[in-house]
Amino acid sequence: DWWEHGNFYQVYPRSFKDSDGDGIGDLDGVTEKLKYLKDIGMDGVWLSPIFSSPMADFGYDISNFREIQTEYGDLDAFQRLSDK
Known part of the structure; x- marks a missing residue:
């Protein structure tokens, strides 16, 4: 399977690419x-x-698994990323 031998890139969205300035x-x-x-x-x-x-620890202390941290976008932004 592709995921067993694939190359993955870990992204910390906060410091990766700012799309809105x-x-x-x-x-x-x-x-x-x-x-x-x-x-x-x-x-x-x-x-x-x-x-x-x-x-408190770079986002690993998740308070709600059903909401995107507002600085990163929203569920629509996550859907756009997932669709790619």
Whole structure:
């Protein structure tokens, strides 16, 4: 299977690509860079935490698994990324 032998790129969205100029990377920024990641040989993206969090430990302290941290976008942004 592809995931057993694929190349994955771990992305911390906050510092990866800012799509809206607010100084914080976001899911739309990740979506914008997918072609680049594919061009350098990546088969998949491993997202660091993107869910709602008090951000005491870089987002790993998730407070709601059903909400995207607002700085990163919303469920629509996540859907756009997932659709790619």
